[in-house]
Amino acid sequence: MTEVRFLEERKVVLDLADVSDREVLDIGAGPLSLIAAKEYDCYVTSVDIDGEKIKEWEKEAEREGVAEKISFEEADATDLPYCKDAFDIGICFGALHHLPEDMREQALSEMARVSYEKFVIAEFTEEGFAELHGGEDLVPVDLVRLEGALKAMGTLTVRPLGKLNVYIVEKGN
Numbered sequence: 001m002t003e004v005r006f007l008e009e010r011k012v013v014l015d016l017a018d019v020s021d022r023e024v025l026d027i028g029a030g031p032l033s034l035i036a037a038k039e040y041d042c043y044v045t046s047v048d049i050d051g052e053k054i055k056e057w058e059k060e061a062e063r064e065g066v067a068e069k070i071s072f073e074e075a076d077a078t079d080l081p082y083c084k085d086a087f088d089i090g091i092c093f094g095a096l097h098h099l100p101e102d103m104r105e106q107a108l109s110e111m112a113r114v115s116y117e118k119f120v121i122a123e124f125t126e127e128g129f130a131e132l133h134g135g136e137d138l139v140p141v142d143l144v145r146l147e148g149a150l151k152a153m154g155t156l157t158v159r160p161l162g163k164l165n166v167y168i169v170e171k172g173n
Helices: 003-017 031-039 051-064 101-114 126-133 143-151
Strands: 023-027 043-048 070-074 087-093 115-124 155-161 164-170
Touching: 003 031, 003 087, 003 115, 003 155, 003 164, 023 031, 023 101, 031 043, 031 051, 031 070, 043 051, 051 070, 087 101, 101 115, 101 143, 115 126, 115 143, 143 155, 143 164
Parallel strands: 023 043, 023 087, 043 070, 087 115
Antiparallel strands: 115 164, 155 164
């Protein structure tokens, strides 16, 4: 996967989520939070269970001049330490497959709970997963099962994006 495609996919997801000037939760610390803060004027809380990854991205946010717009916090996506509707929009870009299979639906429930307007899951197709994680001990997300679970949480729109599917769940508060 090229670096350009890697960043462009995140921009497309942020556009689809309509995040401009919103409070955003980013599950899985990475470049999405920097792009959201820098190019979409968002305030972002970026969470990850890996404290070292949090430190790495905090330094990157400082280098990019957006540290004041991003709060990096160590947290478990299956047990988020935030109140109901704490964020306008929650985004999980390519992180769901890093969770154990039996914990994925709990993470979805938590995203639905803490997201007020909508939440977005971007997850790799079988081909995209094989390209990125082939040979690793990760298990791809069953996209049919994912879609079924998300339909029960709000109004679902699915947008193919190359080797990703983007699932947008409007909460309808």
